[in-house]
Amino acid sequence: MKLIITKHNLGLWAASYIRARWAAREKDPFVLGLPTGGTVVEMYAALSGLVKNGKMSFKNIVTFNMDEYVGLPPEHDQSYHYYMKHNLFDHVDIVPQNAHILNGQATDLHAECDAYEAAIKQAGGVDLFLGGVGRNGHLAFNEPGSSFDSRTRVMELTESTKQANSRFFGNDPTQVPSRALTVGIGTVLDSKELLFLASGESKAEAVARLTQGEVTQQWPITALKTHPRAALLADPAAASALTGPAKEQLEQALLRQPEEDVILTL
Ligand code: GLP
Numbered sequence: 001m002k003l004i005i006t007k008h009n010l011g012l013w014a015a016s017y018i019r020a021r022w023a024a025r026e027k028d029p030f031v032l033g034l035p036t037g038g039t040v041v042e043m044y045a046a047l048s049g050l051v052k053n054g055k056m057s058f059k060n061i062v063t064f065n066m067d068e069y070v071g072l073p074p075e076h077d078q079s080y081h082y083y084m085k086h087n088l089f090d091h092v093d094i095v096p097q098n099a100h101i102l103n104g105q106a107t108d109l110h111a112e113c114d115a116y117e118a119a120i121k122q123a124g125g126v127d128l129f130l131g132g133v134g135r136n137g138h139l140a141f142n143e144p145g146s147s148f149d150s151r152t153r154v155m156e157l158t159e160s161t162k163q164a165n166s167r168f169f170g171n172d173p174t175q176v177p178s179r180a181l182t183v184g185i186g187t188v189l190d191s192k193e194l195l196f197l198a199s200g201e202s203k204a205e206a207v208a209r210l211t212q213g214e215v216t217q218q219w220p221i222t223a224l225k226t227h228p229r230a231a232l233l234a235d236p237a238a239a240s241a242l243t244g245p246a247k248e249q250l251e252q253a254l255l256r257q258p259e260e261d262v263i264l265t266l
Helices: 012-021 038-052 080-087 109-122 159-168 184-188 200-209 222-225 244-257
Strands: 002-007 032-033 061-065 067-069 128-131 152-154 178-181 193-198 230-234 262-265
Touching: 002 067, 002 159, 012 038, 012 128, 032 067, 038 080, 038 159, 038 193, 067 080, 109 152, 109 178, 128 200, 184 200, 184 222, 193 200, 193 222, 222 230
Parallel strands: 002 230, 032 061, 032 128, 128 193, 193 230
Antiparallel strands: 002 262, 067 178, 152 178
């Protein structure tokens, strides 16, 4: 996998990458896996801008979101349905039936998860899966300990994730739903290409795990290392805890060309 450290705006970087991959697509529809979270708000604003300026269209794009809280109605302002509607779908020309998000209010959650896996297959698999990273290294809502071949399922959230996400729930972790539906790590790894984003010091430990120690289920982020076309895009703060040879390579590259992106192959 590649670790890309950039001083540029992560959202603009990722949006322009998505546009390039969409423009070079080999088939229609182009299938995107999509995340939520603070890190990717600017990415969605940038994508909306590209569509507004006629540089991109979502008409031939099918999307699958990574996760959704169990029990929150779509109109709840912390549901991922709400997030996607307000950050992206209301601003682009996507065909509404092409935008898929797990239904955390389904009466049969397991059937909902199975149907989601089937819908991804039916769409021809995900071409490019975008993602964020949890402070504890989680991908989507795959908490530490999740198997790398896990599929879409119900996940019990850890205290650390509830604590991290409580900032969206009046800083009260007890208000954060205790369960979520999430695509599995195996579902993500099945995609043709992966681009994950990490910003800020709170993600530094998770990013550093990519450069130290082994691939382990205790750090779901390390699953990216098992994929042939995966990249993690990090800002300098998220890359501030690298150690050993990766740290040296980063420092040397920044001395040579301080404003250039640094690409480390891990
Ligand atoms: C939630 C989401 C994850 C996301 C993470 C990081 O837990 N389920 O998919 O990666 O938050 O969010 P943020 O970008 O706000 O740090």
